Amino acid sequence: MTVKVEKIEGGVPHTTILAAGLIASVVCIYLTYANVLTGTQLFSFFGGLGTVAALIWGSHTIKHLCSYGIGTGVPSAGMIAFGSGVIAMLFATKYGIAAPIVAVVLAAVIGLILGYLANNVLNMRIPVMIQSLVEMAIIGALVLMGYAAMMTGSFELTSLTTGNVQILGLSLPSYQASFLGGALIATAFMLGAIAIQHPFNACLGPNWTQDRMLMLAAECGFLSMITAAIMSMPLISMSAALVSLFVAIIGWYYTYAKYIELSKRDAAAWLESKPIPDVEGH
Amino acid sequence: MSAIGAKPAAGAAVDTTAMVVGIIILLLVIGATYYLFGSGLAFMALIGIIIGGVLIGFGVHFVPVGGAPAAMGQAPGIATGVAMLAAGAGLAGLFGGAWAAELGVVVATITGAIGGGLMMAITCMFVNFIYVFGMGIPSASGKVTKDPITGDTQAEFKSQGTEGHGLPFVSYVGGVIGGLFGGAGGTLIYLMLLDLYEEELPAMMNALPAQIVPIAVTLAGMFAIGMFLVNAVLAAYNITGTIEGPHDPKFKRFPRAVVASAVASAICGIVAIMIVAL
Numbered sequence: 001m002t003v004k005v006e007k008i009e010g011g012v013p014h015t016t017i018l019a020a021g022l023i024a025s026v027v028c029i030y031l032t033y034a035n036v037l038t039g040t041q042l043f044s045f046f047g048g049l050g051t052v053a054a055l056i057w058g059s060h061t062i063k064h065l066c067s068y069g070i071g072t073g074v075p076s077a078g079m080i081a082f083g084s085g086v087i088a089m090l091f092a093t094k095y096g097i098a099a100p101i102v103a104v105v106l107a108a109v110i111g112l113i114l115g116y117l118a119n120n121v122l123n124m125r126i127p128v129m130i131q132s133l134v135e136m137a138i139i140g141a142l143v144l145m146g147y148a149a150m151m152t153g154s155f156e157l158t159s160l161t162t163g164n165v166q167i168l169g170l171s172l173p174s175y176q177a178s179f180l181g182g183a184l185i186a187t188a189f190m191l192g193a194i195a196i197q198h199p200f201n202a203c204l205g206p207n208w209t210q211d212r213m214l215m216l217a218a219e220c221g222f223l224s225m226i227t228a229a230i231m232s233m234p235l236i237s238m239s240a241a242l243v244s245l246f247v248a249i250i251g252w253y254y255t256y257a258k259y260i261e262l263s264k265r266d267a268a269a270w271l272e273s274k275p276i277p278d279v280e281g282h
Numbered sequence: 283m284s285a286i287g288a289k290p291a292a293g294a295a296v297d298t299t300a301m302v303v304g305i306i307i308l309l310l311v312i313g314a315t316y317y318l319f320g321s322g323l324a325f326m327a328l329i330g331i332i333i334g335g336v337l338i339g340f341g342v343h344f345v346p347v348g349g350a351p352a353a354m355g356q357a358p359g360i361a362t363g364v365a366m367l368a369a370g371a372g373l374a375g376l377f378g379g380a381w382a383a384e385l386g387v388v389v390a391t392i393t394g395a396i397g398g399g400l401m402m403a404i405t406c407m408f409v410n411f412i413y414v415f416g417m418g419i420p421s422a423s424g425k426v427t428k429d430p431i432t433g434d435t436q437a438e439f440k441s442q443g444t445e446g447h448g449l450p451f452v453s454y455v456g457g458v459i460g461g462l463f464g465g466a467g468g469t470l471i472y473l474m475l476l477d478l479y480e481e482e483l484p485a486m487m488n489a490l491p492a493q494i495v496p497i498a499v500t501l502a503g504m505f506a507i508g509m510f511l512v513n514a515v516l517a518a519y520n521i522t523g524t525i526e527g528p529h530d531p532k533f534k535r536f537p538r539a540v541v542a543s544a545v546a547s548a549i550c551g552i553v554a555i556m557i558v559a560l
Contacts, residue, residue, distance in 0.1 A: 088553065
């Protein structure tokens with residue numbers, strides 16, 4: 001399995017995307033800590049922006065890995081990313097303010113061991129295997145932490161497990177109305193896992209272009225962010241959830257329009273059809 | 283290097299050094315767990331997780347994964363990737379087993395196995411239904427001349443230029459066996475973690491045992507899904523994406539996947555245990 005089918009030609013090099021994605025994602029997740037400093041929940045949407053940054057980086061990592069025919073299909077890469085990432089992310093939330101850093105380090109360790117297993121024990125012998133699985137695990141952990149921060153306003157284990165229920169005007173603590181207790185993490189898992197593998201799966205082929213795939217990754221990220229914003233409504237204040245939703249819809253619309261533009265640029269020809277065509281001759 | 287001139291995959295060769303390193307990592311993790319938490323519930327949970335992970339990794343080798351060539355009727359197997367099949371069969375088993383969690387480990391694990399096996403049986407049946415009546419192709423294996431179970435000859439049904447097509451009987455049986463293993467493994471991981479979390483979380487979170495049930499279920503379920511996908515994808519890497527079933531020569535590669543699954547489960551397991559026990 002050392003056949004490299006396609007080469008990355010031109011465009012932004014992978015290391016640049018790696019560095020930009022990692023820094024932007026961690027910084028955005030840390031910006032949600034402004035919630036604690038200012039006593040509001042309005043900064044939760046930064047968590048969603050962090051996931052978009054990590055997903056853009058992730059789609060390029062998948063491109064990097066899957067351009068060596070690994071034979072298992074592109075979705076499997078997204079699944080192993082989130083399978084290893086969720087373990088690192090949940091453990092890291094125990095460490096309070098240091099959680100994103102702990103998640104990155106622990107995910108890197110898990111990814112390193114999984115990469116060694118895949119490359120040496122399973123004899124895959126793909127040059128970028130270990131590095132890619134390390135990146136994938138970090139991306140999985142950061143995306144899930146971003147969604148956690150966005151839906152609950154915090155990335156600490158206590159706020160992920162404890163919610164509030166209003167009964168007759170009284171605010172009672174409840175473990176069921178929370179990110180973990182309500183199993184919103186399962187939805188976040190799939191929102192991220194599908195968003196990370198879709199861009200390369202949709203754009204691969206001889207006319208693959210980097211900017212189009214990355215724009216689709218951003219579009220998928222914002223689309224998932226819209227869903228996450230809706231799911232955050234029971235957990236954080238309505239104004240904060242609406243800010244997240246607003247940011248997500250603006251981002252989604254912009255990236256979607258850009259993606260359609262880039263698709264038309266790369267297409268040989270296209271027919272401008274409407275969702276509901278006008279029937280002539282009536 | 284062009285794709286045509288390239289050598290085929292490393293194939294069935296076993297890298298002894300890497301296997302030994304893998305086993306050493308496994309023993310280190312088991313030893314670390316014993317040293318940190320003693321021989322109590324946490325240690326038993328780690329052993330259960332490793333057994334569950336190995337069952338998943340081994341089970342994937344039975345499932346007839348066809349991939350894209352199968353969708354075009356050019357290779358036998360179910361026309362999708364391991365990640366999808368594992369998520370379908372394994373999680374169906376896990377959810378089935380989770381319902382029976384209160385009835386004890388044995389009943390719940392068997393329930394999970396039956397859930398996974400049933401899911402695969404239904405999938406295989408309708409896959410064959412569509413192959414035979416929808417695409418109009420007979421079932422024939424390309425890797426063996428006679429079906430090892432029924433003894434039916436395969437060659438006269440196989441179209442030229444293909445590696446076989448459809449789901450021969452042995453692949454169907456393999457799929458069901460793979461579902462049984464996968465469902466049992468996923469459920470075992472879930473049960474072990476659930477027991478541990480229900481024991482440890484009340485003290486850690488300062489709450490009543492009844493209150494933390496949703497948290498314990500979600501944590502155990504998410505870790506089980508995570509480990510399930512990691513083991514399934516590692517096994518998929520071992521068979522380089524496609525396999526016909528237990529009669530396929532690639533099946534003989536399973537020792538590598540057993541070691542890899544055991545190590546991966548141990549690493550993920552110790553992290554999942556440390557979330558409550560550290």
